[in-house]
Amino acid sequence: MKFFEKIEPVKYEGSKSTNPFAFKYYNPEEVILGKSMKDHLKFSMAYWHTLTGSGVDPFGSETMERSWDDSVSDDIEKAKLRVKVAFEFMEKLGIEYFCFHDRDIAPEQDTLEETNKVLDEIVDVIEVEMKRTGIKLLWGTANLFGNKRFVNGASTSPNADVFAFAAAQTKKAMEITKRLGGAGYVFWGGREGYETLLNTDMKLELDNFARFLQLAVNYAKEIGFKGQFYIEPKPKEPTKHQYDFDSATVISFLRQYNLDQYFKLNIETNHATLATHTMNHELRLAAINGMLGSVDANQGDLLLGWDTDQFPTDIYGSVLAMYEIIRAGGFTTGGLNFDAKVRRSSFTEEDLLIAHIAGMDTYAAGLRIAARLWEDKILENNLEKRYRSYETGIGKKIVSNEVGFKDLEEYVFTKKEMEPNEPGRQELLEAILNQYILG
Numbered sequence: 001m002k003f004f005e006k007i008e009p010v011k012y013e014g015s016k017s018t019n020p021f022a023f024k025y026y027n028p029e030e031v032i033l034g035k036s037m038k039d040h041l042k043f044s045m046a047y048w049h050t051l052t053g054s055g056v057d058p059f060g061s062e063t064m065e066r067s068w069d070d071s072v073s074d075d076i077e078k079a080k081l082r083v084k085v086a087f088e089f090m091e092k093l094g095i096e097y098f099c100f101h102d103r104d105i106a107p108e109q110d111t112l113e114e115t116n117k118v119l120d121e122i123v124d125v126i127e128v129e130m131k132r133t134g135i136k137l138l139w140g141t142a143n144l145f146g147n148k149r150f151v152n153g154a155s156t157s158p159n160a161d162v163f164a165f166a167a168a169q170t171k172k173a174m175e176i177t178k179r180l181g182g183a184g185y186v187f188w189g190g191r192e193g194y195e196t197l198l199n200t201d202m203k204l205e206l207d208n209f210a211r212f213l214q215l216a217v218n219y220a221k222e223i224g225f226k227g228q229f230y231i232e233p234k235p236k237e238p239t240k241h242q243y244d245f246d247s248a249t250v251i252s253f254l255r256q257y258n259l260d261q262y263f264k265l266n267i268e269t270n271h272a273t274l275a276t277h278t279m280n281h282e283l284r285l286a287a288i289n290g291m292l293g294s295v296d297a298n299q300g301d302l303l304l305g306w307d308t309d310q311f312p313t314d315i316y317g318s319v320l321a322m323y324e325i326i327r328a329g330g331f332t333t334g335g336l337n338f339d340a341k342v343r344r345s346s347f348t349e350e351d352l353l354i355a356h357i358a359g360m361d362t363y364a365a366g367l368r369i370a371a372r373l374w375e376d377k378i379l380e381n382n383l384e385k386r387y388r389s390y391e392t393g394i395g396k397k398i399v400s401n402e403v404g405f406k407d408l409e410e411y412v413f414t415k416k417e418m419e420p421n422e423p424g425r426q427e428l429l430e431a432i433l434n435q436y437i438l439g
């Protein structure tokens, strides 16, 4: 059954196009900085929002109109049909990757054994569709937060049986990710955090969290899973304090438990802003620590304190994010995954396509502008000038660790007059950035 039959495959028509079903900036094969746009951007569809998002919010029920969901009633048949729809949808858009949680693709059954059996049946269908289309799995993951057994967390639950269940579930999720040739596997700490220290043994929870990750590393070796492991930081929601708060917290946590060599970060825009950081801050921090892995491309609403997971349409943000990605040498195993959902009132199937087109165009435009900034070395030349005092003289001695406090005191006593400070020129750089954006 074809659900998007009436819609032609989405094509690039340029920035003057008024066709809502055309790309204005994304021209997949166009080469920028020696690489095609599609290889820079590596767009991915998030199965959970796009196929299973229903529009439910705390005040109201489902709003999404999905003809395929209405066409079958059996849950397992519905799950199989959704796979077909997912691949048809990605084909129309030319999206070459997807990501999923185990529970997005197959409904949970009464026992883990039965759930795993159904999961395998759905994975069979996914495997066929992947072969047919050439679409690849960017990363897989396990949903360790939806079921009520995870009410107090998964690997950080005070209940050891829940830890065990989470491990068993993750084992299977890793196996299916491997089977589908997944380039990565994400750990987002769903409910790994706490509400109040009055009832929380923080030390044990953090130790167990690290223990769980180590077990996953061990199991990956055992089964020969070569995909990249990622941690996805988020500061809050669903718990008040999530342990994987932000890039800095995750990096130091991984180092503390000697796990840093096995993980990179999957950085999400809306999570960055919830942590009161910019996305480019989070990306730069990961990059300078050799841990920039993948991106969940979305955006939040800066007036709201929760994870709205909107499709990215903010050009300024996409330019700065793409700049960091280019600066870090581009993606290897990672990509741009639209962890984004259409608004509750954008309930038609067309909205689903239009939202993805908008997100793809926003990042494509971001890539075009960031590539020019990078080529013209606007920011890099400025950096070089701003930090040039470390190239020679005392600065060089400082960065090559040749001097101590006594030497520096002597330097100051002999020199007497300091070199003058130079202005930071923030407004000038922001104005130049605007020129690059507006053309």
Ligand code: XUL
Residues within 6 Å of the ligand: 101, 141, 186, 188, 232, 234, 268, 296, 307, 339
């Ligand atoms: C939740 C979130 C997750 C992860 C995967 O905020 O971003 O969907 O991306 O578990």
Ligand code: CO
Residues within 6 Å of the ligand: 188, 232, 268, 296, 339
């Ligand atoms: Co995410």
